[in-house]
Amino acid sequence: MTMKRNRKPPPRNALYAQSGGVTAVINATACGVIEACRKHRDRIGRLYAGRDGIVGALTEDLIDVGREDAATVRALRHTPSGAFGSARYKLKDLDRDRAKYERLIEVFRAHDIGYFFYNGGNDSMDTALKLSQLGEQMGHHVACIGIPKTVDNDLPVTDCCPGFGSVAKYVAVSTLEASLDVASMARTSTKVFILEVMGRHAGWIAAAGGLAARKAGDPPHIILFPEIAFDRQRFLTRVRETVERKSYCVIVASEGTRDAEGRFLSDMGTRDAFGHVQLGGVAPTLAGMIKDALGYKYHWALADYLQRSARHIASRVDVEQAYAVGRAAVELAVSGMNAVMPVIVRKSSKPYRWSIGSVSIAAVANREKMVPRNYITADGFGITAACRRYLEPLIGGEDYPPYKGGIPAYATLRGARVRRRLKTPFVI
Amino acid sequence: MTMKRNRKPPPRNALYAQSGGVTAVINATACGVIEACRKHRDRIGRLYAGRDGIVGALTEDLIDVGREDAATVRALRHTPSGAFGSARYKLKDLDRDRAKYERLIEVFRAHDIGYFFYNGGNDSMDTALKLSQLGEQMGHHVACIGIPKTVDNDLPVTDCCPGFGSVAKYVAVSTLEASLDVASMARTSTKVFILEVMGRHAGWIAAAGGLAARKAGDPPHIILFPEIAFDRQRFLTRVRETVERKSYCVIVASEGTRDAEGRFLSDMGTRDAFGHVQLGGVAPTLAGMIKDALGYKYHWALADYLQRSARHIASRVDVEQAYAVGRAAVELAVSGMNAVMPVIVRKSSKPYRWSIGSVSIAAVANREKMVPRNYITADGFGITAACRRYLEPLIGGEDYPPYKGGIPAYATLRGARVRRRLKTPFVI
Numbered sequence: 001m002t003m004k005r006n007r008k009p010p011p012r013n014a015l016y017a018q019s020g021g022v023t024a025v026i027n028a029t030a031c032g033v034i035e036a037c038r039k040h041r042d043r044i045g046r047l048y049a050g051r052d053g054i055v056g057a058l059t060e061d062l063i064d065v066g067r068e069d070a071a072t073v074r075a076l077r078h079t080p081s082g083a084f085g086s087a088r089y090k091l092k093d094l095d096r097d098r099a100k101y102e103r104l105i106e107v108f109r110a111h112d113i114g115y116f117f118y119n120g121g122n123d124s125m126d127t128a129l130k131l132s133q134l135g136e137q138m139g140h141h142v143a144c145i146g147i148p149k150t151v152d153n154d155l156p157v158t159d160c161c162p163g164f165g166s167v168a169k170y171v172a173v174s175t176l177e178a179s180l181d182v183a184s185m186a187r188t189s190t191k192v193f194i195l196e197v198m199g200r201h202a203g204w205i206a207a208a209g210g211l212a213a214r215k216a217g218d219p220p221h222i223i224l225f226p227e228i229a230f231d232r233q234r235f236l237t238r239v240r241e242t243v244e245r246k247s248y249c250v251i252v253a254s255e256g257t258r259d260a261e262g263r264f265l266s267d268m269g270t271r272d273a274f275g276h277v278q279l280g281g282v283a284p285t286l287a288g289m290i291k292d293a294l295g296y297k298y299h300w301a302l303a304d305y306l307q308r309s310a311r312h313i314a315s316r317v318d319v320e321q322a323y324a325v326g327r328a329a330v331e332l333a334v335s336g337m338n339a340v341m342p343v344i345v346r347k348s349s350k351p352y353r354w355s356i357g358s359v360s361i362a363a364v365a366n367r368e369k370m371v372p373r374n375y376i377t378a379d380g381f382g383i384t385a386a387c388r389r390y391l392e393p394l395i396g397g398e399d400y401p402p403y404k405g406g407i408p409a410y411a412t413l414r415g416a417r418v419r420r421r422l423k424t425p426f427v428i
Numbered sequence: 429m430t431m432k433r434n435r436k437p438p439p440r441n442a443l444y445a446q447s448g449g450v451t452a453v454i455n456a457t458a459c460g461v462i463e464a465c466r467k468h469r470d471r472i473g474r475l476y477a478g479r480d481g482i483v484g485a486l487t488e489d490l491i492d493v494g495r496e497d498a499a500t501v502r503a504l505r506h507t508p509s510g511a512f513g514s515a516r517y518k519l520k521d522l523d524r525d526r527a528k529y530e531r532l533i534e535v536f537r538a539h540d541i542g543y544f545f546y547n548g549g550n551d552s553m554d555t556a557l558k559l560s561q562l563g564e565q566m567g568h569h570v571a572c573i574g575i576p577k578t579v580d581n582d583l584p585v586t587d588c589c590p591g592f593g594s595v596a597k598y599v600a601v602s603t604l605e606a607s608l609d610v611a612s613m614a615r616t617s618t619k620v621f622i623l624e625v626m627g628r629h630a631g632w633i634a635a636a637g638g639l640a641a642r643k644a645g646d647p648p649h650i651i652l653f654p655e656i657a658f659d660r661q662r663f664l665t666r667v668r669e670t671v672e673r674k675s676y677c678v679i680v681a682s683e684g685t686r687d688a689e690g691r692f693l694s695d696m697g698t699r700d701a702f703g704h705v706q707l708g709g710v711a712p713t714l715a716g717m718i719k720d721a722l723g724y725k726y727h728w729a730l731a732d733y734l735q736r737s738a739r740h741i742a743s744r745v746d747v748e749q750a751y752a753v754g755r756a757a758v759e760l761a762v763s764g765m766n767a768v769m770p771v772i773v774r775k776s777s778k779p780y781r782w783s784i785g786s787v788s789i790a791a792v793a794n795r796e797k798m799v800p801r802n803y804i805t806a807d808g809f810g811i812t813a814a815c816r817r818y819l820e821p822l823i824g825g826e827d828y829p830p831y832k833g834g835i836p837a838y839a840t841l842r843g844a845r846v847r848r849r850l851k852t853p854f855v856i
Contacts, residue, residue: 022612024605052615081608087616172835177452177737180509180838184450187480188515188856193733211835281712304729305621309605313740315834395834406743406823407600407639410608428616 011043012114014333016065017050017057018086019120019149023163024311025322026119026149027083027411031076032326033117033147034065043334044115048418052085054127058100058426060107062418075411077323078401080311083413089428091127094134101134103426109140110421115333116142119326121150121161125341126365132339145329146341146361149322151308153204154368157359158343160394162325163308165318168208169395170310171197171252174303175212179219179250182299186248192239192290193250194300195220196283198307200256203227203371205307209252210383211391219250221381224282226256227371228380230265235286236293238381243296253282312408316397321354328356352393439471440542442761444493445478445485446514447548447577451591452739453750454547454577455511455839459504460754461545461575462493471762472543476846480513482555486528486854488535490846503839505751506829508739511841517856519555522562529562531854537568538849543761544570547754549578549589553769554793560767573757574769574789577750579736581632582796585787586771588822590753591736593746596636597823598738599625599680602731603640607647607678610727614676619724620667621678624711625731628684631655631799633735637680638811639819647678649809652710654684655799656808658693663714664721666809671724681710740836744825749782756784780821
């Protein structure tokens with residue numbers, strides 16, 4: 001028997017995992033990863049996914065992505081949330097969580113995982129970096145590629161984060177629509193409307209509410225950013241002036257709105273009849289202030305998960321970028337890169353042109369990008385022209401899912417389990 | 429000089445007014461009224477609209493609809509909220525509010541209003557009926573035509589109410605999307621999600637959340653209707669069982685949820701740190717109960733005005749019906765009818781076929797249509813197949829507005845004021 005020597009290394013398997021809060025387009029990234037892997041069968045053997053993200057990787061609960069047909073994979077592009085399951089499960093320092101990192105490398109070794117695609121935010125990039133390093137130490141080389149995802153838009157280096165454009169579009173459209181509602185009835189009904197949006201640390205999502213305005217003076221009249229210290233008196237004065245001038249006032253408030261001492265308004269403690277603290281609720285807190293001080297009739301909305309899962313009104317730009325970073329991650333991996341993350345590079349704003357670049361994960365991990373001061377008007381209540389120039393392209397275009405029976409036809413995966421190879425279980 | 433005798437009466441002017449809470453499609457009705465009036469110039473002279481509804485009629489603040497160009501009128505079809513302004517301004521009995529009714533007839537007489545189109549819910553139908561009667565008494569004949577509009581879907585006789593189909597679609601789509609979000613993260617994050625929806629008296633909007641389910645067992649797992657007395661213990665047991673079986677629980681709760689004594693959950697009094705009562709909030713009240721009794725991590729959303737203004741995800745059937753009742757109202761008027769309202773008649777559910785009929789306003793005024801018991805499952809927590817058969821056609825089809833710069837291009841009216849003819853002002 002003679003043996004031919006392969007010049008190319010044999011294909012190795014890949015693992016994809018979703019991490020942290022899900023978005024309207026993280027599955028479009030999954031679609032990009034899967035379709036790109038299928039084009040590189042010479043380099044990438046089987047593609048697995050962690051069920052519930054890193055938790056599935058730790059417990060060796062892996063999904064065999066190869067069992068999903070092409071039509072289902074394609075439908076992921078228009079399906080919100082994390083189709084493979086995601087997790088809020090932060091791995092701490094190597095010192096404190098070494099057993100978990102080592103377990104992950106063991107699982108990788110058992111399934112010949114040579115590529116790890118981790119689709120998440122700052123924390124996930126940190127995990128991917130550590131895994132890449134520990135793999136080398138433990139003699140199991142694994143290319144760890146981060147893929148950006150966060151509605152908060154707070155990752156550095158990349159011009160924007162997949163997931164943000166769609167929540168921004170949802171918030172801009174909802175602010176516009178609710179403003180028309182309030183305006184049309186203000187004479188005899190509600191004078192003040194408050195929309196509370198996500199963004200505990202960075203005010204990008206709140207800023208997107210500003211895109212509802214076509215011209216100066218249009219609603220929203222007040223935006224509250226985590227970056228600007230909340231001042232009760234200045235806020236109430238502005239509300240009163242706005243109602244007196246416009247007959248109504250529309251406010252977009254970040255859940256991260258806080259005072260000069262850094263105390264979140266949402267923690268200022270509404271209590272129910274039994275004295276229990278009610279968590280959440282910048283909007284009702286503001287509404288209470290307005291009612292007490294000014295007596296205006298108010299309404300408020302809290303979009304919560306609706307905003308980040310609203311695939312029905314996704315930004316086409318966002319969907320395209322989400323898909324593109326997924327595909328690029330695979331290209332980076334097969335070209336031999338490690339511990340990198342694809343990023344979105346803005347080439348021009350008008351017309352909007354972008355491309356995909358890459359950055360070392362080390363430059364991204366555990367860093368947050370806040371809304372810069374020059375994106376917020378001097379009075380702290382609005383967005384500037386520079387901010388609008390940055391934001392507007394990100395909500396550009398629509399990308400409607402198909403409908404059946406009046407509701408979107410979202411994909412459901414088969415989710416076939418990969419046979420376990422390790423004897424030891426791992427308890428989360 | 430000789431005079432020819434006209435066989436046809438000379439054209440008389442018409443007044444259109446929007447009333448009560450606005451919807452995603454009330455302007456589509458306005459579009460239908462305006463376009464139909466323009467086809468009947470031999471019978472209908474000028475078309476005016478009350479600015480802010482009946483308030484504009486009382487104060488003689490009328491908009492000259494003839495000054496709006498055809499493209500703007502066409503764009504009303506895809507514009508949410510009340511473009512002419514609406515009002516929460518209920519006229520009481522003739523005995524108590526006679527001066528207001530008489531003032532309206534005076535305004536009608538001054539502007540030769542021979543047709544009054546009143547676009548609203550139960551209360552508005554009552555007003556239209558009284559005006560029709562008082563006009564005869566005061567020697568000013570005016571054909572008063574009611575046009576149905578209410579997201580609450582609680583008008584009798586008509587199979588459904590324009591405005592409802594779109595809020596139903598919004599709630600069904602949002603419930604589906606948020607459910608996918610919760611499902612994908614339940615292992616390590618939120619276990620219970622609550623969406624609070626409108627419908628203070630009737631549970632039609634809450635029922636629409638049930639359309640998110642494609643098959644038995646799909647979310648939402650619990651729907652709370654105003655029609656079913658809330659029982660804390662039964663509710664908590666069902667939440668616990670659902671989380672244990674499915675790993676998460678999605679709840680759609682009507683703002684009108686109340687206990688066996690008829691007390692609204694939203695009135696059970698959450699208080700802020702200063703002891704002030706916080707109004708609104710079935711969702712946070714339920715969330716507090718669940719946290720206390722079961723300890724599950726929860727999230728909740730309150731869609732408020734977003735749901736009724738969400739033209740971006742309007743039901744195509746709803747838009748078509750809203751337009752059709754507007755056009756039909758004009759046809760009824762010019763055919764000599766008075767004190768009637770066009771209604772939607774269902775001819776079949778599968779395939780869905782409907783036509784426009786009419787009913788005497790007297791049969792509609794001040795009556796409410798609740799969700800019938802056979803539309804709610806025996807356990808009180810879901811919708812039956814009969815309910816689904818009724819609801820599903822109403823959210824059928826999409827009717828997307830045009831977009832510009834990432835947000836919908838909604839119409840703005842010129843809103844030119846008609847010159848006043850009365851000397852006496854009227855103070856609201």
